[in-house]
Amino acid sequence: MIAAIVMGAAAGVVSGLLGVGGGILFVPALTLVLSLSQVKAEATSLLAIIPVALAGAAQQYRYGNVRVRDGAVLGALSALGVLAGVALANVLPDRDLKLGFAALMLVTAAQFFRRWLRTRKASADRPVEPRARGE
């Protein structure tokens, strides 16, 4: 019970900080701690994500970080994409696709890592740290 609450809170922090749903922590909390099956855990994590994303989005809106129209377009088209994805999942070779997508994620991760390295070098050349806020 306490472990589930702690993992839930941690999922929320990841969600708010990184702009994701937090399913990567919700699903293991629901399977390992609350002993749901994988299928039910994935479905139930979607329910948990609604209030979390809503709270995070509302607070980001107050900070001026939400482009509402873009978010609505992304959300509506994603919903359509999900249907196509579920249909495709039944006909495409699962393993190869997963490996390909995982590789794509690693390439993307490398991009963010390079950006971080670049600014680290840049700020090392400057005597004073720039302010945290402001891009």
Next chain:
Amino acid sequence: MDHLVSGLMLAPRTFKLAATGTAAGLFSGLFGVGGGTVIVPLLVLWLGYGVREATGTSLAAIVVIAAIATLAQGAYGNVVVSKGLLVGVPAVGGALFGTWFQQRVRTETIGLLFAILLVAVAIDLVVS
């Protein structure tokens, strides 16, 4: 190939946005990964969003995606409401802290943390 790449870079904004949303949905339907791991990188690296704007807008999109997906999964009887609330309610507090904290972290550091998340998701995907 060069034409394709420069064509994609110059594509109208609305097209890029539509492609990003569709890709996010497609991958979450295919692999069960959340939309955010697709939306945030595409908004930052392709549409030129700032990291904070990308994560905030992604959360707004996820509200829509998760709501529709929950209804669909609920129809199959797969959603266990009590257990969803048990993890979801404390997570709301976590999300408020996470967004608050995010305003105090340099954008490149957020990007670094996002890179770590992507690696974790990639490993999870291959192992499962």
